[in-house]
Structure formats: C-alpha cells, structure tokens
Amino acid sequence: MDGSFAEGDPAAVCGKRQQFGSRFLSDPARVFHHNAWDNVEWSEEQAAEAERKVQENSTQRVCQEKQVDYEINANKYWNDFYKIHENGFFKDRHWLFTEFPELAPSQNHLKNLLSENKRSEVYEYYRSGEDGSDLIMEEQHSCSSVSLGDKTQPPLMEESVTQKLRHLEICANEFPGSSATYRILEVGCGVGNTVFPILQTNNDPSLFVYCCDFSSTAVELVKTNSAYDPSRCFAFVHDLCDEDKSYPMPENSLNVIILIFVLSAIIPDKMQNAINRLSRLLKPGGIMLLRDYGRYDMAQLRFKKGQCLSENFYVRGDGTRVYFFTQGHLSHMVCLRLPKRGLAATKPLLQL
Numbered sequence: 001m002d003g004s005f006a007e008g009d010p011a012a013v014c015g016k017r018q019q020f021g022s023r024f025l026s027d028p029a030r031v032f033h034h035n036a037w038d039n040v041e042w043s044e045e046q047a048a049e050a051e052r053k054v055q056e057n058s059t060q061r062v063c064q065e066k067q068v069d070y071e072i073n074a075n076k077y078w079n080d081f082y083k084i085h086e087n088g089f090f091k092d093r094h095w096l097f098t099e100f101p102e103l104a105p106s107q108n109h110l111k112n113l114l115s116e117n118k119r120s121e122v123y124e125y126y127r128s129g130e131d132g133s134d135l136i137m138e139e140q141h142s143c144s145s146v147s148l149g150d151k152t153q154p155p156l157m158e159e160s161v162t163q164k165l166r167h168l169e170i171c172a173n174e175f176p177g178s179s180a181t182y183r184i185l186e187v188g189c190g191v192g193n194t195v196f197p198i199l200q201t202n203n204d205p206s207l208f209v210y211c212c213d214f215s216s217t218a219v220e221l222v223k224t225n226s227a228y229d230p231s232r233c234f235a236f237v238h239d240l241c242d243e244d245k246s247y248p249m250p251e252n253s254l255n256v257i258i259l260i261f262v263l264s265a266i267i268p269d270k271m272q273n274a275i276n277r278l279s280r281l282l283k284p285g286g287i288m289l290l291r292d293y294g295r296y297d298m299a300q301l302r303f304k305k306g307q308c309l310s311e312n313f314y315v316r317g318d319g320t321r322v323y324f325f326t327q328g329h330l331s332h333m334v335c336l337r338l339p340k341r342g343l344a345a346t347k348p349l350l351q352l
Contacts, residue, residue, distance in 0.1 A: 050296040054312070060305040062315060070315055071267060075239070077319030078215040082191065096197055100289050102256065103184070105202040175249050176234040177208030183254045185210040185247075187240060187278065188262030192222045199232055210249065212238035214265075241270040243277065251280045260291045263330075264323040268313055271323075272333050288334070293324045300324045 025031060025040055042050070062070075070077070097104040177183055182204065186194050189211035198209055209232065213219050222228060222235045236248060240262070257278055263271050275288075282288065293299065295312065299322070307314050313323045 047296075050301060053301045054296065057301075057303045057305055057314075058308040058311065060308065062306065062309050066315075067309055070309070070319060070321060073319075074266075074321070075214050075216070078213075079217045081318055081320060082215050082217040082221060096194060097201065099291070100258075102287055102289070103198055103202075103258075105204055175253075177210065177249065180208030181206040183208050183210065183249070184256040184258065185212070185249070185254050185281065186258040186260075187212055187238075188259060188265070189213050189222060189235065190215075190218050192225055192227070192235075194258060194260060195222065195233065195235075196225065196227045199227065199229065207232065209233045210254075211235050212247075214239055240274045241266055243273060247281060249281060252283050254281045255283060255286050257282060257286070257288045259288070261293065263290070264292045264325065265321055266323075267321075268310065268323055275333050290330070290334070292330070293322060295324045295326045297324055 184198065184207070186209070189195050190213060192211065195209055195211045211219075211222060211233065212235070213222075214237070216237045219235050219237050228235070234248065238247065239245060259278075263274070266274065279288065300312070300314070303314050307316070309315055309321065312325075313321065315321050
C-alpha cells in the first residue's frame with residue numbers, strides 16, 4: 001500500500017512516497033492507502049487489549065537453560081536463517097531515501113550541518129514499517145555539552161588501555177576507505193538490502209560504505225553479490241556486543257551509522273554499551289540512523305506463551321530474538337552520551 005496516496009496529498013501529484021511525519025488521515029474511507037498515519041492514536045480500548053495480549057504471552061518464560069543457548073549460539077541461529085533464506089527473505093528497502101534523506105546523494109544534510117555547526121537533534125517516531133509498527137530515530141552529534149531536560153548526562157567510564165592502543169594502531173595505519181571523505185557504516189547489514197541501494201544510488205567517488213553482520217553467512221552473501229565493489233565497500237563479520245573486538249576504522253571517522261532492526265536482536269542488557277561504542281566512531285556532526293520494532297507491534301501481539309525471554313523480549317521459532325521498544329527506552333539509550341557529544345531532544349511523535 002505504500003505506492004498509493006491519500007486524496008489531496010502533495011505526493012499524489014508528483015508520484016513520490018510521502019515521508020513519515022506528513023501522512024495525515026482526513027478521510028476515514030481511505031485508511032488503507034498507507035500502512036501508517038501520523039495523526040491516528042489508539043483508543044483506550046485498543047491500548048488495553050494490546051497490553052492484555054502482551055501480559056498473556058509473557059506469563060510463561062523460556063527456561064534459563066534455553067535462554068543461555070540462544071545467547072551463546074546466537075550467531076549459529078542467524079547463520080542457519082541465512083543458509084535457508086539466502087537473499088530471498090528481505091527485500092531492498094525502497095523507503096530508505098524517503099525516511100532517511102541524509103543518505104540521498106542530492107540531499108547531503110550532514111555536510112551542511114558540519115559547515116553551519118548546528119545543534120544536534122533527536123527525532124523519534126513510532127511508525128509502521130516492514131512488519132507493523134516500529135521506531136525510527138535520527139541522532140546527530142555535536143561537540144558541545146548539552147543536557148536533556150534537567151538531568152546532566154553522566155560521563156562514561158574511561159576506555160581501557162587495550163582499546164586506546166587499538167585506536168592508535170588503526171589511526172597510524174591505513175584502513176579500508178581511509179582515502180574517502182564521506183563514510184557510512186551499516187551495522188546488521190544482512191544480505192545488503194540497505195548497502196546496495198546506497199551504492200547504486202550514490203556514485204560519489206568520495207563515498208565509502210562499511211557493512212557488518214553477526215552472521216558470517218550473511219556477510220559472504222554480500223561479498224559474492226555482483227554489486228559488491230571492494231573499492232567502494234568493505235563487508236566484515238562483527239559481533240555488536242563484543243567489547244574486546246575493535247572496528248576496522250578509527251574513532252571520529254564516520255559520517256553516518258545505520259542500525260535498521262538491529263538493536264532489537266540483542267539482549268537488552270547489552271544494548272547501551274553497543275550504542276556507546278558505536279557513537280565514538282562518529283565524527284562531530286555525524287549522525288546515527290535507527291529504525292526498529294515498536295511496543296505492541298502486531299509481531300509482538302502474535303507471540304504465543306513460552307516464547308518470552310524477558311519483558312518485551314522474545315524468541316522466534318527459528319531461534320532468533322526480538323525486542324520491542326518504547327520511545328522512552330530508545331531515547332534514554334541514545335541520550336546517555338559522552339558529554340562532548342551532547343544531545344537536544346525534540347518532542348517525540350507517537351504513531352501506531
């Protein structure tokens with residue numbers, strides 16, 4: 001339904017898909033012309049029913065022994081997933097440049113941000129995406145210290161000596177994409193449904209794209225794709241939660257980091273550290289683009305008893321896991337920044 005437009009929409013005239021934040025339902029008869037609207041809220045009855053379903057499917061938890069297995073063998077379950085589906089499960093993300101215009105070659109907002117030294121902003125939206133409602137957030141970094149509300153952001157722990165030495169080692173030597181001036185990293189790239197559209201759309205010779213995934217099978221599928229060009233892209237296996245494993249680029253070297261349906265796949269206790277480590281790779285003025293599952297997504301409501309690992313965290317039948325966020329939770333994580341990378345937050349918009 002993404003290809004159709006509501007009556008009177010400006011996008012209907014030019015034939016372009018509307019960006020979230022500009023989809024307003026005025027005629028209830030046209031409710032199915034988009035899979036999400038920006039001015040429709042659940043009734044109290046609908047919210048209560050969703051909460052009831054979540055409580056019901058969360059009463060019986062997965063036993064601790066199995067939970068340990070899903071954590072230790074997480075890469076095995078994702079490898080099995082990609083061995084079965086290869087590149088036929090996920091489709092290329094045609095909405096990518098609409099929702100994240102920063103990735104479009106003709107709208108390089110980040111260079112403008114760097115030159116104008118604007119304050120950073122966080123945009124939060126509850127949106128309907130590839131599988132029901134999800135959260136989209138754009139996080140931009142600045143060099144000044146900014147507090148969120150009345151609370152000052154707490155300083156993070158000092159880097160270990162090992163991390164500092166690794167950082168110096170990468171800086172002292174050439175790294176993949178070192179000659180590029182605009183660098184993008186996608187974490188959790190899967191088989192390249194985001195990376196390849198970016199490379200195919202943006203022919204700028206100064207662009208270099210990194211992509212990594214937990215699954216070695218997925219990364220191999222990226223490398224063997226006919227669109228993979230080692231002179232413009234570097235794919236590598238990486239565990240987002242492994243704090244001892246360094247990234248192949250130095251700190252303060254990336255313009256954009258993309259995480260699309262990635263954080264939800266890892267254990268909640270490890271999410272914050274993963275975000276903290278990634279943020280150090282961004283240049284001042286860089287941006288982190290996130291899209292993930294929102295609380296009360298239909299996927300969450302459809303889970304059966306016995307699939308819940310912890311609150312709002314579930315295991316699918318194939319052994320892969322998924323967490324369902326609220327705006328507050330995701331906002332809290334990305335706003336616990338290093339003081340020099342302060343954030344200012346806009347009012348979040350709730351979309352179901």
